Amino acid sequence: MFEHLKPAPQDKIFALMAAFNEDERQGKIDLGIGVYKDDHGKTPIMSAVKKAEQRLLETASTKGYVGVGGDKAFNAAMIDLALADSVPAERVRAVQAPGGTGALWVLMMLIKRSNPDARVWISDPSWPNHTPMVEQVGLEPAVYPYFDRSTGLVNFEAMIETLDGLGKNDVVLLHGCCHNPTGANLSLEQWGRVADSLERTGAFPLIDMAYQGFGDGLDKDAAGVRLLASRLPEFVMATSCSKNFGLYRDRAGCAIAVGESARTADLALKQMLSAVRAAYSQPPAHGAEVVATILGDSALRAEWEAELEAMRNRMIANRTALAEAIRERSNSTDFDFVAEHRGMFSLLGVSEKVVERLKDEDAIYMLDDSRINIAGLAEDRVVKLADALVAATR
Ligand SMILES: Cc1ncc(COP(=O)(O)O)c(C=O)c1O
Structure with missing residues (x-):
C-alpha cells in the first residue's frame, strides 16, 4: 500500500521548535512558532477561560x-x-x-x-x-x-x-x-x-x-x-x-x-x-x-477583553522597543516598519544567511523567511536581538 509513496514535506515550524528545545545555550530566544507567549515564554490559559471551564465542569450534564x-x-x-x-x-x-x-x-x-x-x-x-x-x-x-x-x-x-x-x-x-x-x-x-x-x-x-x-x-x-x-x-x-x-x-x-x-x-x-x-x-x-x-456573560467577557488588551499592548510595546533599539544601534530607520506592523508577526526581510547566522551565533530562532513572533520576545531580550540583528546585517 505505502511503498510507492513519496515522503510528504514536513512543516518547517515544528523542526525549528525541536531544534530550539534541544539548544542548551543560556539566553536563547524563540521567535519561531506562532503562539502567543508572555514575558516568561509561557502560553498561559486566560483567566476568563479557566473560570468558564470551571462553570462548565459544574453545570454540564451531557456528552451527547x-x-x-x-x-x-x-x-x-x-x-x-x-x-x-x-x-x-x-x-x-x-x-x-x-x-x-x-x-x-x-x-x-x-x-x-x-x-x-x-x-x-x-x-x-x-x-x-x-x-x-x-x-x-x-x-x-x-x-x-x-x-x-x-x-x-x-x-x-x-x-x-x-x-x-x-x-x-x-x-x-x-x-x-x-x-x-x-x-x-x-x-x-x-x-x-x-x-x-x-x-x-x-x-x-x-x-x-x-x-x-x-x-x-x-x-x-x-x-x-x-x-x-x-x-x-x-x-x-x-x-x-x-x-x-x-x-x-x-x-x-x-x-x-x-x-x-x-x-x-x-x-x-x-x-x-x-x-x-x-x-x-x-x-x-x-x-x-x-x-x-x-x-x-458580561463579567467574563469584560475580563477576557481586558486580558486580550494586555496581550495586545505587550506586543505593541515590544514592537516599539525593538524598532527603537535597532534605530539607536544602526543609525537608520530601516527596521522602523516593525513598530508599524500589527499582530503577532513581522517579516524582517533579511536573508536566509542572516537567519542562519542569528541561530548559529546568537541562539536566536526565527523562520527561514525571517518571520518573527513579536510575542516571543521577552522585554529583557530586546537589546540582545537588536545587537545581533544590526551586527548580522551590517
Ligand atoms: C493566517 C492563519 N489562518 C488560520 C490559522 C489557523 O489557526 P487554527 O486552526 O489554529 O485556529 C492560522 C494559525 O496559525 C493562521 O496564522
Missing part, C-alpha cells in the same frame, strides 16, 4: 453529540464578534469548526461545490498552509503581490492592479487583520479600494481572520472586513479562537457564509453541513462552549 453545525450560541456570538451589525442577520449563516483551519476547510469545500473551476488568489507571502489547503480541496491556487520586502510595507498598487484584473471565477483570500507572516496590513482606505475592485470584477472574497483583537483592538481589527461586508453581496469568512482566547488545542473556529439573500445563504449552509457530515460529522464541543460562555 452537539450536532453537525455545532453550538448555536457559539455561532451567533462569533458572527456578532466579527461582523457586528455590518450585514443583515437573515443573510448570514455559520457552522462551528475545528479551529480556523477547520473553518477554512469548510469554506473551501463550499467554494469547490459552488464553482469547481474557481482559482483562489493567495497573498505573496501568506500563511504556509493556505496553498496546500486550496490544493487539497481540488481548487487551483494563484498568487497576488502583497508585501514589498524593500520597505517592509504592503505593496498596495501591485496588489490592486492584480485584483482589478480578476473575474467571476476568481476567489481572493484576504487576511482580515494582522497579516501572517508579514505583519503589514491594509488601511481602511485600502480596504475600501479592495471593496471597489471586488464590486467591479465580481471576484469572491474568502476572508481569513485568525487574530481578531491582536492588532488594534477587537472592533478596529474587524473594521476592514465590516466595510467589505456592508458593500458586497456575498462572501465567506473563517474565524479562529486559537489566538484571541488562547484555545489552540481545543480547536474552536467558525465558518461564516454571507449570501445575497436568506435563500442563497441557506443553500450555502446546507452545503457546509453536508461537507462537515461526510468529513468529521461534528465539531469538538469544549472550546466553543468556553467561548460561548465567556461571550454570553
Whole structure:
C-alpha cells in the first residue's frame, strides 16, 4: 500500500521548535512558532477561560453529540464578534469548526461545490498552509503581490492592479487583520479600494481572520472586513479562537457564509453541513462552549477583553522597543516598519544567511523567511536581538 509513496514535506515550524528545545545555550530566544507567549515564554490559559471551564465542569450534564453545525450560541456570538451589525442577520449563516483551519476547510469545500473551476488568489507571502489547503480541496491556487520586502510595507498598487484584473471565477483570500507572516496590513482606505475592485470584477472574497483583537483592538481589527461586508453581496469568512482566547488545542473556529439573500445563504449552509457530515460529522464541543460562555456573560467577557488588551499592548510595546533599539544601534530607520506592523508577526526581510547566522551565533530562532513572533520576545531580550540583528546585517 505505502511503498510507492513519496515522503510528504514536513512543516518547517515544528523542526525549528525541536531544534530550539534541544539548544542548551543560556539566553536563547524563540521567535519561531506562532503562539502567543508572555514575558516568561509561557502560553498561559486566560483567566476568563479557566473560570468558564470551571462553570462548565459544574453545570454540564451531557456528552451527547452537539450536532453537525455545532453550538448555536457559539455561532451567533462569533458572527456578532466579527461582523457586528455590518450585514443583515437573515443573510448570514455559520457552522462551528475545528479551529480556523477547520473553518477554512469548510469554506473551501463550499467554494469547490459552488464553482469547481474557481482559482483562489493567495497573498505573496501568506500563511504556509493556505496553498496546500486550496490544493487539497481540488481548487487551483494563484498568487497576488502583497508585501514589498524593500520597505517592509504592503505593496498596495501591485496588489490592486492584480485584483482589478480578476473575474467571476476568481476567489481572493484576504487576511482580515494582522497579516501572517508579514505583519503589514491594509488601511481602511485600502480596504475600501479592495471593496471597489471586488464590486467591479465580481471576484469572491474568502476572508481569513485568525487574530481578531491582536492588532488594534477587537472592533478596529474587524473594521476592514465590516466595510467589505456592508458593500458586497456575498462572501465567506473563517474565524479562529486559537489566538484571541488562547484555545489552540481545543480547536474552536467558525465558518461564516454571507449570501445575497436568506435563500442563497441557506443553500450555502446546507452545503457546509453536508461537507462537515461526510468529513468529521461534528465539531469538538469544549472550546466553543468556553467561548460561548465567556461571550454570553458580561463579567467574563469584560475580563477576557481586558486580558486580550494586555496581550495586545505587550506586543505593541515590544514592537516599539525593538524598532527603537535597532534605530539607536544602526543609525537608520530601516527596521522602523516593525513598530508599524500589527499582530503577532513581522517579516524582517533579511536573508536566509542572516537567519542562519542569528541561530548559529546568537541562539536566536526565527523562520527561514525571517518571520518573527513579536510575542516571543521577552522585554529583557530586546537589546540582545537588536545587537545581533544590526551586527548580522551590517
Ligand atoms: C493566517 C492563519 N489562518 C488560520 C490559522 C489557523 O489557526 P487554527 O486552526 O489554529 O485556529 C492560522 C494559525 O496559525 C493562521 O496564522
